[in-house]
Amino acid sequence: MTKRPTSPHHPPAVHEHDRENLPPSTVRPLSSPAGPSYPDTPPVFTALLPVVLASGSPRRSQFLRELGIPFSVHTAPDAEPAPQPDENPEDYARRAALAKTLPVAEHHREACVIGADTIVVLGREIMGKPQDNDHALDMLSRLAGTTHEVITGVCVVMPQTAAPAAERIHTFAVSTRVTMAPQSRTALLAYIRTGEPADKAGAYAIQGIGSFLVERIDGSWSNVVGLPLTRVIETLVQREVVHPGMGR
Numbered sequence: 001m002t003k004r005p006t007s008p009h010h011p012p013a014v015h016e017h018d019r020e021n022l023p024p025s026t027v028r029p030l031s032s033p034a035g036p037s038y039p040d041t042p043p044v045f046t047a048l049l050p051v052v053l054a055s056g057s058p059r060r061s062q063f064l065r066e067l068g069i070p071f072s073v074h075t076a077p078d079a080e081p082a083p084q085p086d087e088n089p090e091d092y093a094r095r096a097a098l099a100k101t102l103p104v105a106e107h108h109r110e111a112c113v114i115g116a117d118t119i120v121v122l123g124r125e126i127m128g129k130p131q132d133n134d135h136a137l138d139m140l141s142r143l144a145g146t147t148h149e150v151i152t153g154v155c156v157v158m159p160q161t162a163a164p165a166a167e168r169i170h171t172f173a174v175s176t177r178v179t180m181a182p183q184s185r186t187a188l189l190a191y192i193r194t195g196e197p198a199d200k201a202g203a204y205a206i207q208g209i210g211s212f213l214v215e216r217i218d219g220s221w222s223n224v225v226g227l228p229l230t231r232v233i234e235t236l237v238q239r240e241v242v243h244p245g246m247g248r
Helices: 058-066 089-107 133-143 185-193 209-213 221-225 229-238
Strands: 028-034 045-047 051-053 071-075 112-122 125-127 147-157 169-180 214-218 242-244
Touching (some): 051 058, 071 089, 112 133, 169 229, 209 214, 229 242
Parallel strands (some): 051 112
Antiparallel strands (some): 028 071, 045 242, 112 125, 169 214
16 A cells, blocks of 8 residues: 545534533543654654643554654543434544543643544444454454545644634544455454454554555545544644744
8 A cells, every 4th residue: 555645624613612511521641741753863843832642542642753743642531422323424523533632622721632533434334443353343344345434533722822712623534435355254353363453443453464454545544544644734734833843
C-alpha cells in the first residue's frame, strides 16, 4: 500500500454553546508529557501552545511523538456515546469525538485539546469493537472480500484565551475506503487468536498483523490507523497551535 491520498470532509464547526450542561466526568491522566520519539532528531513541528491528547490510543500518541510535538494524555472514562438509530456515520464520529474531548478540555482550559473517534462502517452499519472472539469472527467474515469505510471524527478545542468563543471548538470527519481480500475461515480464526482484534473497531488493525487482510485503500492511511494526520496538522497550523520546524 503506497498510495495514501487523503479524502477529507468539511462539516460545520461545533459552537461554544455545546459545552453547556456537560455531564460530570472524571478526567484521567494516562501519561506524563510526551516528547519526540527520536530525541536526537530535530522536531518537524514545534508546539506554540500546550497540547493535550484526549485519547489513550498508543497509535495516536505515536503520530504526535514522531512529529516532535510535546503533549500530555488525559482521557474522560466512559465518554463515548452509542450511535442513535439511523444516525449518519460521519455525524456520529464527530459527536463521539466531541463527547470524548469536551470533558478533558474543561479540565485543561489553557491547552489545545485534541480528541478522536474511529469507526468502521459497512453499508450503513457502524461497527464498534468486538465483544468476544465469535463477534470478531462475524465482523471479519462480513468485511472480507468487500469494501468498507473507516471514518475518524476529530475534535480540536482551543484554549479559552486563544480564540473567540465561536471558534474555539472545531470538529471534522475524514473517510477512507478500505477493500479487504477474501479470506478463509481458518485464516480469520488464526488472526483472532493473536488477540489483536480484541480492542479494534471492525476487529482489525491495518498497522499491525491485520495488514494482510487489506487489499487496497483509497484515502488516508493514518486515518485508518486512528488519526487523519494531514488534516489534523493542517488544522493545528492554521490555528497556530504548532509551527513547522524549531520555531519562528
